[in-house]
Amino acid sequence: MSEASKSSGSVPFTKITADRYISPDYMLQEREKLWAKTWLVAGVVQDVEEPGDFFVFDFEPESVIVSRAEDGTINAFYNVCQHRGARLLLTNQGAMETYTCPYHGWVYNNDGSLCKVPEEEKFSRGVPKEALSLQPLRVDVWGGMVWVCMDQDAPTLQEYLGPVIEMIEPFRPEDMRLVEDQTCRLECNWKAVFDNFGELYHVEHIHPQHELIFDCPTSTAEYFNGGHTRVLIDGFTVNSRLPIPDEVPPTQWAQMKTLGMERDNYKGRVLDVRRDVQLRKRELGPSLGYNYDRLSDNQLSDIVQYNIFPNTILVLQPEEFWILRSRPHATDPNKCYWDKFALRMLPDVQLQENTKIKFPALQNRANVSFNLDQDSDGTARPEHDEFDQEAIIAGEKTMTITLDQDIHLIRDVQKGMHSRGFKEAWLNDDEARVQHYHSWIDKYINQQFN
Amino acid sequence: MPEIRVSQLLKEGESIALKEDDQHILLCRIGGKYHAVSNICSHARVLLSKGRLRGTTITCPLHGARFDVTSGKCLGGPAFQDIASYSVSNEDNEIIIATEG
Incomplete structure (x- = not known):
């Protein structure tokens, strides 16, 4: 034995x-109760080695940008423009100082902060730049991998991996x-x-x-x-x-x-x-x-x-x-x-x-x-x-x-x-x-x- | 054949934007070799030279289209068309780029 x-x-x-493999309802439950609660390998640290480096991690229907900001920190953001919800980056990796939304040209720094809104004076109720920065999710690095987690209340990556x-x-x-x-x-x-x-x-x-x-x-x-x-x-x-x-x-x-x-x-x-x-x-x-x-x-x-x-x-x-x-x-x-x-x-x-x-x-x-x-x-x-x-x-x-x-x-x-x-x-x-x-x-x- | 002569030698990993008449060219030095491609992104007509070069790949600073500067090949992002690539030679501390005219 x-x-x-x-x-x-x-x-x-x-x-x-079989339902857990074929049921659309089960799939939606996973989206809320599993994917949104666990730590996931987003990619390799090698892809964000230098400031400006980024990669995109898609786990449908979500998409996440992992980037190294100019100050050297690694950040993760939902890949979605805060203006009208357009997918911000349509590429899988690269090196950029700023991300420009292809739809109306809102520009975000690679640390996620909103830096430029074209014709800002048209927003009579203002553009609260901090609130309209890219929405972050938890990110950690271990084993040469970048890990992300959507749940603010989940244990740390160290606890999760044990x-x-x-x-x-x-x-x-x-x-x-x-x-x-x-x-x-x-x-x-x-x-x-x-x-x-x-x-x-x-x-x-x-x-x-x-x-x-x-x-x-x-x-x-x-x-x-x-x-x-x-x-x-x-x-x-x-x-x-x-x-x-x-x-x-x-x-x-x-x-x-x-x-x-x-x-x-x-x-x-x-x-x-x-x-x-x-x-x-x-x-x-x-x-x-x-x-x-x-x-x-x-x-x-x-x-x-x-x-x-x-x-x-x-x-x-x-x-x-x-x-x-x-x-x-x-x-x-x-x-x-x-x-x-x-x-x-x-x-x-x-x-x-x-x-x-x-x-x-x-x-x-x-x-x-x-x-x-x-x-x-x-x-x-x-x-x-x-x-x-x-x-x-x-x-x-x-x-x-x-x-x-x-x-x-x-x-x-x-x-x-x-x-x-x-x-x-x-x-x-x-x-x-x-x-x-x-x-x-x-x-x-x-x-x-x- | 029309050509552009550059007397400035680049450092390793450096890239510069060149403009002659209406032609925008990106000249890079990678692994001791010089490479020249069109400096205009095939997606949104932006100067690629404002983007960041990593290895042989340049990322367009606007929407993140990527190109291999040794071949002009489009590697991904919102672009799908390659950019022009030009042959480069070295002569007496001068770099000669053969353009299409």
């Missing part, structure tokens, strides 16, 4: 019926740089795609490639107050339920090679690779430009995934960090936006120079984690790429093979939810993270937190 199933006894049972903060900090996500920024428009409810990342039961069925990299059956899950969960999966190994191969699988080989490991040494002892990868990374980290000091040995080889309530998944490896985020559609519960931000730890050149061990075979960018195959080297911010799920299905776009496989499937789950033949989900012990997540959805929707 896996650790995951052992600990699921504490997760309360929640009836997961123990997750200390667990993630050794990975130093704030030191990583964006290498990929994608959005796929999915034809499923925003929770349907999130649920998919709440269990590993499906992995053997739709992600066969994982058998030769990870050992999902021995994964361990944890359930946190607030609806967050974590799962730890051994990496640089193979699925322990299946026959152990004699040779190191090619999927691990690419990474092992850059760590100077000989494939032939592991013939007949593939299960030793994980431990040796940990030792090699520990030994060679500085010469590769990676500071692994705060990470445990297991963290050097394994993969850890946090599902942050209500809509964000953080996947961490020492050299790489993914932010996966599901955003609702304005009017249709059968649609959502699925974002992937991929960030990479850039090798520390100073650390490399200071180290006594020289490892000439390695280039600046050692391929030592599972997905470091993007083209970008992290020096220039990648352009945002947005596309329909059809582009993935047609093979024109990819969000990596694993996410693509999920996208192929998820629209059909949404279709099934509409059937008279479907009543409610029947979850197993390994799907307890889904259960935990939905029990917290219920707490918010019912506004009962005890």
